Amino acid sequence: MSAKTWRALIKEKHQLSLRLFLLLNAISACFNIASPTHHAITITVPVILVLLSSTALLLWQALDKKRLISINLVSLLLGVLWAWHIVIKNSDVPNNDASFLIIVLLTILFIGSISFINNLRAFTLHCLPVTLTVLWLDQGEHWLRVLYSIALPGIGITIQHIIQRRNDKFTQRLMDKLLKEKKTLSDLSMVDPLTGLYNRRGFQNRLENVLAAGSGNHYVLLLDIDHFKAYNDNYGHSMGDQALIRVSAAVRDAVRSRDIVTRYGGEEFMVLLTNIEANIALQTAERIRQRVYDLKILHLFNEQVATNVTISIGLAPLKDDGIEEALRLADKALYRAKNQGRNSILTSDALQAA
Numbered sequence: 001m002s003a004k005t006w007r008a009l010i011k012e013k014h015q016l017s018l019r020l021f022l023l024l025n026a027i028s029a030c031f032n033i034a035s036p037t038h039h040a041i042t043i044t045v046p047v048i049l050v051l052l053s054s055t056a057l058l059l060w061q062a063l064d065k066k067r068l069i070s071i072n073l074v075s076l077l078l079g080v081l082w083a084w085h086i087v088i089k090n091s092d093v094p095n096n097d098a099s100f101l102i103i104v105l106l107t108i109l110f111i112g113s114i115s116f117i118n119n120l121r122a123f124t125l126h127c128l129p130v131t132l133t134v135l136w137l138d139q140g141e142h143w144l145r146v147l148y149s150i151a152l153p154g155i156g157i158t159i160q161h162i163i164q165r166r167n168d169k170f171t172q173r174l175m176d177k178l179l180k181e182k183k184t185l186s187d188l189s190m191v192d193p194l195t196g197l198y199n200r201r202g203f204q205n206r207l208e209n210v211l212a213a214g215s216g217n218h219y220v221l222l223l224d225i226d227h228f229k230a231y232n233d234n235y236g237h238s239m240g241d242q243a244l245i246r247v248s249a250a251v252r253d254a255v256r257s258r259d260i261v262t263r264y265g266g267e268e269f270m271v272l273l274t275n276i277e278a279n280i281a282l283q284t285a286e287r288i289r290q291r292v293y294d295l296k297i298l299h300l301f302n303e304q305v306a307t308n309v310t311i312s313i314g315l316a317p318l319k320d321d322g323i324e325e326a327l328r329l330a331d332k333a334l335y336r337a338k339n340q341g342r343n344s345i346l347t348s349d350a351l352q353a354a
């Protein structure tokens, strides 16, 4: 998981709490319409607006889950609508019955605290308009109860918020550390994670052992999948990965265990054939080419070459002038093989001269 996906997770968590908030508001608005307290005015404009806006926003987000809706704005808007609803209904409640105000306040606080357990700002924006309205309509008669009702969840959410922030910081530090360690490990790794072949570091390590073991004829093969960009573009990157895995296995199977097969670049492989004669090296290269061809991995975009995945190979001897020179020669031969039609093997001039 990267730092980016971590932030995306936090955002997703907030959007989930918004969905819960909208749902609770829609239910509460329905309940208010269906079963009005004190049998006063049943339907008010703001309660209809709460129902419509909550439902509409829920549907809007359901259509595109990635759509981000401003939590603060929505919580404030619904808070104001509820406050408006209370003003209208209160004028119709018989004998200025304060229990109506307390019940409605507790309902709003309940919705706010359940939905925004980790979001003090959204909770405050939602509950403040209603609390102030209740204090005003009640004319200070039950001010202590009203303040207590909002202070209690407010304090709870603040403490929960502090604990959550500490947990988040701890998790993020842990994640950064894990990512760093993962990078260190992959830097130290000798094996390519996708194909299981040696990576360049692994190759270097094996090469030193081969060279230390004494003299012998060694040959470098550079292999490149033909028109692999077109394969990726048309079949998708994950199919491309599957093709790479199958080609790697075919190459590995076509050589001896003492030969070194390396994933040299994206879709490029390198094989070091150790202690081998030139003609056998050439035969081995041909066997590799044929094995990959025989996989019959469909590649209809392998222009003018075949209808399946093929590889081109450049072959060069490893001489005293070192691996870099052998690779340079093999690369030149590979380049020519590509230009001459692909799905073929070309040897370096150095090999032909030998």
Ligand SMILES: Nc1nc2c(ncn2[C@@H]2O[C@H](COP(=O)(O)OP(=O)(O)OP(=O)(O)O)[C@@H](O)[C@H]2O)c(=O)[nH]1
Pocket (backbone or CB within 6 Å): 194, 224, 225, 226, 227, 228, 229, 230, 232, 236, 237, 238, 239, 240, 241, 244, 265, 266, 267, 338
């Ligand atoms: N799926 C997948 N694709 C990769 C990976 N590494 C490199 N590639 C792709 O390999 C393709 C290499 O394309 P190019 O270098 O343009 O060569 P090409 O299309 O094979 O053409 P020729 O070599 O001229 O036949 C690019 O599209 C890379 O994105 C990998 O790990 N997985």
